[in-house]
Amino acid sequence: MYRAKVYVTYKDSILDPQAEAIKTALHQLEFPELTQLTCGKYFELELATTEAKAATTVEQMCQKLLANVNMESYRYEIVAAE
Amino acid sequence: MYRAKVYVTYKDSILDPQAEAIKTALHQLEFPELTQLTCGKYFELELATTEAKAATTVEQMCQKLLANVNMESYRYEIVAAE
Amino acid sequence: MIEQTAATIKAQELYANWGLTTAEYQRIQELLGRLPNFTETGLFAAMWSEHCAYKNSKPLLKQFPTSGQRILQGPGEGAGIIDIGDGQAVVFKAESHNHPTAVEPYQGAATGVGGIIRDIFSMGAQPVALLDSLRFGELDDPHTRFLLKETIAGIGGYGNCIGIPTVGGELAFDDAYAANPVMNAMCVGVLDTAMQQKGQATGAGNLIYYVGAKTGRDGIQGAIFASAEFNDQVEADRSAVQVGDPFMEKQLMDACLELIREHPEAVVGIQDMGAAGLVSSSAEMGAKAGYGMVLDLDAVPQREAGMIPYELMLSESQERMLICVAKEQAAVVEQLFAGYDLAAVKIGTVTATKQYQLFAHGQLVADVPITALVDDAPVYHRPQAVPQRLLAADPQQYRPEFTDAGRVLQRLLQQPTIASKQALYRTYDTQVKTNTVVAPGSDAAVIRLRGGRKALAMTTDGNGRYLYLNPEIGGQIAVCEAARNIVASGGTPLGITDCLNFGSPEEPESFYELAQATKGMSAACRALATPVISGNVSLYNESNGQAIYPTPMVGMVGLINDLDLITTQDFKHSGDTIFLVGATHADFNGSEIQKMLTGTISGALFDFDLTTELANQQLVQQAIQAGLVNSAHDLAEGGLAVGLAESCFGHELGAQITIDLPASWLFAETQSRFIVTVPAAKVAEFTKLAGALAQSIGKVIAAPELIIATATAQINLDVSASKQQWEAVLA
Amino acid sequence: MKFAVIQFPGSNCDQDLVAALRDVCQQDVQLISYQSTDLSAFAAVLLPGGFSYGDYLRGGAIARFAPIMGAVQQFAAAGGLVIGICNGFQILTEAGLLPGVLQRNKGADFICQSAALTVANAKTSFTSAYADQQSIQLPIAHGEGNYYCDDATLAQLKAEQRIVFTYQDNPNGSRANIAGITNQAGNVLGMMPHPERAVEALLGSEDGRGLFQSMIQTLTDKVVPV
Numbered sequence A, B: 001m002y003r004a005k006v007y008v009t010y011k012d013s014i015l016d017p018q019a020e021a022i023k024t025a026l027h028q029l030e031f032p033e034l035t036q037l038t039c040g041k042y043f044e045l046e047l048a049t050t051e052a053k054a055a056t057t058v059e060q061m062c063q064k065l066l067a068n069v070n071m072e073s074y075r076y077e078i079v080a081a082e
Numbered sequence C: 001m002i003e004q005t006a007a008t009i010k011a012q013e014l015y016a017n018w019g020l021t022t023a024e025y026q027r028i029q030e031l032l033g034r035l036p037n038f039t040e041t042g043l044f045a046a047m048w049s050e051h052c053a054y055k056n057s058k059p060l061l062k063q064f065p066t067s068g069q070r071i072l073q074g075p076g077e078g079a080g081i082i083d084i085g086d087g088q089a090v091v092f093k094a095e096s097h098n099h100p101t102a103v104e105p106y107q108g109a110a111t112g113v114g115g116i117i118r119d120i121f122s123m124g125a126q127p128v129a130l131l132d133s134l135r136f137g138e139l140d141d142p143h144t145r146f147l148l149k150e151t152i153a154g155i156g157g158y159g160n161c162i163g164i165p166t167v168g169g170e171l172a173f174d175d176a177y178a179a180n181p182v183m184n185a186m187c188v189g190v191l192d193t194a195m196q197q198k199g200q201a202t203g204a205g206n207l208i209y210y211v212g213a214k215t216g217r218d219g220i221q222g223a224i225f226a227s228a229e230f231n232d233q234v235e236a237d238r239s240a241v242q243v244g245d246p247f248m249e250k251q252l253m254d255a256c257l258e259l260i261r262e263h264p265e266a267v268v269g270i271q272d273m274g275a276a277g278l279v280s281s282s283a284e285m286g287a288k289a290g291y292g293m294v295l296d297l298d299a300v301p302q303r304e305a306g307m308i309p310y311e312l313m314l315s316e317s318q319e320r321m322l323i324c325v326a327k328e329q330a331a332v333v334e335q336l337f338a339g340y341d342l343a344a345v346k347i348g349t350v351t352a353t354k355q356y357q358l359f360a361h362g363q364l365v366a367d368v369p370i371t372a373l374v375d376d377a378p379v380y381h382r383p384q385a386v387p388q389r390l391l392a393a394d395p396q397q398y399r400p401e402f403t404d405a406g407r408v409l410q411r412l413l414q415q416p417t418i419a420s421k422q423a424l425y426r427t428y429d430t431q432v433k434t435n436t437v438v439a440p441g442s443d444a445a446v447i448r449l450r451g452g453r454k455a456l457a458m459t460t461d462g463n464g465r466y467l468y469l470n471p472e473i474g475g476q477i478a479v480c481e482a483a484r485n486i487v488a489s490g491g492t493p494l495g496i497t498d499c500l501n502f503g504s505p506e507e508p509e510s511f512y513e514l515a516q517a518t519k520g521m522s523a524a525c526r527a528l529a530t531p532v533i534s535g536n537v538s539l540y541n542e543s544n545g546q547a548i549y550p551t552p553m554v555g556m557v558g559l560i561n562d563l564d565l566i567t568t569q570d571f572k573h574s575g576d577t578i579f580l581v582g583a584t585h586a587d588f589n590g591s592e593i594q595k596m597l598t599g600t601i602s603g604a605l606f607d608f609d610l611t612t613e614l615a616n617q618q619l620v621q622q623a624i625q626a627g628l629v630n631s632a633h634d635l636a637e638g639g640l641a642v643g644l645a646e647s648c649f650g651h652e653l654g655a656q657i658t659i660d661l662p663a664s665w666l667f668a669e670t671q672s673r674f675i676v677t678v679p680a681a682k683v684a685e686f687t688k689l690a691g692a693l694a695q696s697i698g699k700v701i702a703a704p705e706l707i708i709a710t711a712t713a714q715i716n717l718d719v720s721a722s723k724q725q726w727e728a729v730l731a
Numbered sequence D: 001m002k003f004a005v006i007q008f009p010g011s012n013c014d015q016d017l018v019a020a021l022r023d024v025c026q027q028d029v030q031l032i033s034y035q036s037t038d039l040s041a042f043a044a045v046l047l048p049g050g051f052s053y054g055d056y057l058r059g060g061a062i063a064r065f066a067p068i069m070g071a072v073q074q075f076a077a078a079g080g081l082v083i084g085i086c087n088g089f090q091i092l093t094e095a096g097l098l099p100g101v102l103q104r105n106k107g108a109d110f111i112c113q114s115a116a117l118t119v120a121n122a123k124t125s126f127t128s129a130y131a132d133q134q135s136i137q138l139p140i141a142h143g144e145g146n147y148y149c150d151d152a153t154l155a156q157l158k159a160e161q162r163i164v165f166t167y168q169d170n171p172n173g174s175r176a177n178i179a180g181i182t183n184q185a186g187n188v189l190g191m192m193p194h195p196e197r198a199v200e201a202l203l204g205s206e207d208g209r210g211l212f213q214s215m216i217q218t219l220t221d222k223v224v225p226v
């Protein structure tokens, strides 16, 4: 059993309207120390597979569905789960 | 300068229709090894503040805006950034 | 959660924490002839709550007129039904979701919308429109702005996704709602009368099917957790927020309607699982039909592990329906739902014994007479007391004093309650289904019925300020104001639904308000021949002993017989003559101008006369039907001057008005009034029809300027500029 | 000549498209389930608006894997007319039939209103009934209609005149005011505004008719392969 943590964020070149909105809101809530904010999606997956296959599977899942590779990049970590 | 990574996910007992839909889709895409999926939000913040204050600030941001504490739980890590 | 023994529940009076009084608990004991166990106590607590049993409000609801020639279904089912001819009927109901909205506004509002939609399609009707009636604290409070934003997002999020246009509603602000916002949702459906359904489980041996979302620990009997004693244990178990899944509900709605349409022989009865979830829907379906029921709780689809019977029965998980299926039709039903990726699961059987029996893990965990749950709740005739403020009310009408009438009008237009709600309703899909002829922004919304010339007009109304000053007259006005909106849109009022949002019935002053309001509403419904076909009661809207204004929400639907009769409030052509229907008096107590200039409302409410109301409404109806009218608008908050400005805003036309009244009277809120515009060629005919009921007050002009000359002052309002200001308040 | 309107779970403008084509344009039209895999009987394929699969994850992200999408790909590759409206546009971009993506609206809110558009290219199979630069009013209703593509793609869209509709008063932050684009071959159109909501004067605008008339004209002119 393996657990994968997947992070999907917009590529740097892409303007993220949602991140802009949140940043403005945080500034209005009086957090001037905030200089930059990125937001993304976070997935935690449990996989009943071997260590060898886990990475390939997660890679494929990201490519096909979890990220839109036209505008999003992704990274993941895989750890053994009990 | 500090960087905070914030993870927000639904509490266990809360229905997450989105996670259900993604899980079903991944199964249909022939990833039968997927046994469980949680989805959440991921934020990366840069803070122009001291180490002492960073944690308090992030804690407040989560409480006030980044998480909906009725339904979501959050955790974060803070690291020094250049 | 620990399941205490029956003896412990009695000895420690734990039932009190579940909202049951000792007398009620004893009554349960008598009905059973023994002590109720943990699960059974929970079932009774839920079924005998105000929400399910109407134990406090029933005697008052009896006053409502509920029948009429067109009424196919009055109160007592998921929603009421009114015949509109040609084998079609209109189905509608409103529901309150005040408390969930206060706690978690997005999901509270979303699930309020989801719930009322299920009530409509459970009758076999296709939902065609949604409306929302909202009250919040003052807009300058940041928490109110947060609640407002999230509530609007939740309403839109649900309606937009499921694909039912949100076409109307109302939004008012007053400090009285700061701690207790009001969120009422209404859904309107169209029924092919041959498909009419009932929530009943008839015929021993027929099957009980559960369809839709799985059951979790969502919203389990909030009332039970409200008290102190359980507390430590309770915080850990605390019932989870209900989350709406409009995608699931769309599948569920489409599947249920297909089942009813294509396999009517399979459906004995159908009901949604709303408040008090599985127990309420199943027990009601059996009791209504005169049958009993056996349910196997192990078969109930479950989202969380280890749920006890009590939790399964009381969960308020959303997007679930209960269907009584004819016993030989099981396969048809299962197959149909499978086609929508939904599980239809047999969880029980109808029995002839009139017992309500629950099994879990092979054990009988509850065994009670079904009628005891559904019909034997106590009914209370609560004591009433006239509130001190009404006894002490100054009968004099407030006299507004100001120097610049134009400035007053400008400021009134920017009061949040009067300001344009466009910035909010533009986040609602108002047009999906392509039947919306009049979208939000006019008096009533209008939805055409495909395949003919008819249309439906719909609105919600209810001004809590008037009721605060006089609950009986305020109740009358709420109904009449709704009817005025329907009439101004070219419709004939058919009937109403209502949500009664009040304080605690255990407070004699609050209960007096409820009694008086329902009395007033009943009288108005009789006068206008608009029976009450459905509704909902939301009591205990109070915090720290401070109740909201008595706020009945009236949802009304009217029939428009021909598309050509559809009328909107906007002035259409320069040169049209503007008529004021109805007399104007110095009626200022409870008005928007009193609130604006003094910061509060006070005094005795002004007089109101149902006969005048009816006469004025009939005049406008006749004039529209005779084709004499280009626009019609009823006058509400802010009075004549505000009404004129609103009519100018639509097409940015102006008006030149001369009226022989003191300038302040332009802002009086005398009821039963309309402004209508009549093209030059029809003026003589209109004048003849109207007699003394209407007076010509001016003309529509092409220049975007509203010019009002009164006996004491003149107003020159720049229509374009003030429209921008009026639209900016909530943007 | 038969039109297919694809019904995904969660589509909610499918019936509106059927009504526009059948009742107003007098065309033969059929609803096709997302589970179907065959579009050979049709002259044109329409992907309606709505919230397919709840729009969970990203609008159109899950729908692009529905069984019917293989047939849509084939149909498009063979030169058949395909149009995606609103959620249909999102599905087409997710499926790679059109470039770019539709992000959350600038300002984050869902917007339902009438939008003034310019017909930026009236020489396509979908717009021939309009005049070049004609101004039309169509309803929009979306939360994720903010079109984005990279500089190179934008330059190419412009060079190849594939920007078909633009907003006169950009409501959602779309790049270059884009409201609708075609693929390189010109037989696949994606647009956020709803032409099917603008085919009856009773409902406020008839400006959407031109789009359906253009498609009908295109299909009538060419020998339709069946």
Ligand SMILES: Nc1ncnc2c1ncn2[C@@H]1O[C@H](COP(=O)(O)OP(=O)(O)O)[C@@H](O)[C@H]1O
Pocket (backbone or CB within 6 Å): C051, C052, C061, C064, C074, C075, C076, C077, C078, C079, C080, C093, C119, C274, C275, C498, C499, C500, C532, C533, C534, C535, C536, C537
């Ligand atoms: N204020 C009211 N006026 C008229 N009818 C009401 C009122 N409150 C409740 N009813 C009717 O009583 C019946 C039971 O109401 P309720 O339990 O709220 O329905 P549901 O089970 O659909 O939630 C319904 O038919 C409803 O229309």
Ligand SMILES: [Mg+2]
Pocket (backbone or CB within 6 Å): C442, C443, C484, C485, C633, C634, C635, C636
């Ligand atoms: Mg009105």
